[in-house]
Amino acid sequence: MAGLSIQNVTKTFGTAKALDDVSIEVADGEFLAVLGPSGCGKTTLLRMIAGFETVSGGKIDIGGREVSTPQMNISPEKRRVGIVFQNYALWPHMSVEENIGYSLKVAGVSKAEREARVTAALELVNMQQYGDRRPANLSGGQRQRVALARCLVAEPRLVLFDEPLANLDVHLRASMEDEFADFHKRTGTTILYITHDQAEAMALADRIAVMDHGRLMQLATPRELYHEPANEMVASFISQGMVLPADVETAEKGGECKVTVLGQELVVRCRKGEKPRKNARICCRASQIEAVKGKGAGFDGTITRAVYRGGSARVEFEPEAAPNLGLHFDQPDPVSFEAGQRTRLRITSGWLIPAGEGA
Ligand SMILES: Nc1ncnc2c1ncn2[C@@H]1O[C@H](COP(=O)(O)OP(=O)(O)OP(=O)(O)O)[C@@H](O)[C@H]1O
Structure with a gap:
């Protein structure tokens, strides 16, 4: 796993600034949530870390290696960043095992190694007994776990979660929160978790970066955000202060x-x-x-x-x-x-x- 360093990053689309001088350091093994209202720039930040979007100013390092500057953008497949989306994007005609192993097959990994890595990834998300099932025969939470296993099988250095629980009902969200927390504890994966749901961010993250209008408002532990907000936006946004x-x-x-x-x-x-x-x-x-x-x-x-x-x-x-x-x-x-x-x-x-x- 690796740390992530976002330094003075700015992103402009035409004349509009989607991100304005954002700096965030994520330590190796840390679980950091990025929280903010709609349009605050969360998705843009995630897309830049993944390499789908270039930075207009500043730079991004992953594991101490420069991956984004205004002059240079390492392609997404070379960054070893895993992403779990809210719509699981699983292939409906493939079994769970085939879905998870697909990227390894395309990369020419041998059958024996593929099987071992798929089994290990299924174990990481507690889905060992579901390898033969089709996605249609799984619950929403199980599909999300398969999506996580598919991302982990590629041995990413960093995992980005893009509102992964947004499509699940309230009860399932709570149990998936527990599962993600448990997964993080077991594996020590460096996680950047994008959400607009503060209860979710508070329950899961070591620290939370609160964003508004493309700017970082405060980066602190959940307790500090609640008890010692740095400004009016954070004070009123967190738990309706x-x-x-x-x-x-x-x-x-x-x-x-x-x-x-x-x-x-x-x-x-x-x-x-x-x-x-x-x-x-x-x-x-x-x-x-x-x-x-x-x-x-x-x-x-x-x-x-x-x-x-x-x-x-x-x-x-x-x-x-x-x-x-x-x-x-x-x-x-x-x-x-x-x-x-x-x-x-x-x-x-x-x-x-x-x-x-x-x-
Ligand atoms: N390709 C683009 N072209 C122009 N403007 C864009 C583009 N992508 C994002 N923006 C603008 O940048 C700002 C930040 O958008 P972004 O999607 O990152 O916000 P968000 O916090 O993820 O919002 P949501 O929670 O609604 O998904 C918004 O004002 C948006 O309209």
């Missing part, structure tokens, strides 16, 4: 500072070296908002919606001081909030979004 205006009142001490949000003073976590400033933003989560009894610290407003979800309700709230700022939180059973009801809330904690980074 709420971004609220704040004034920073005190300098950082022990990783915390005092802020005023909607007239309420509170202590939030922050980066080292933060100083008092106006017009800052904090990110807070539904679990960091609670109802206040009486007139304690907090802010008044109106409940606009309460949707019961079994065990708790998602409650939406409009603060009096900033009606355009929709907040939401969960009220556990017994649910008492209703639309139209006036109440007082408080924010219990949050994260001060660093100044001037990305979006």
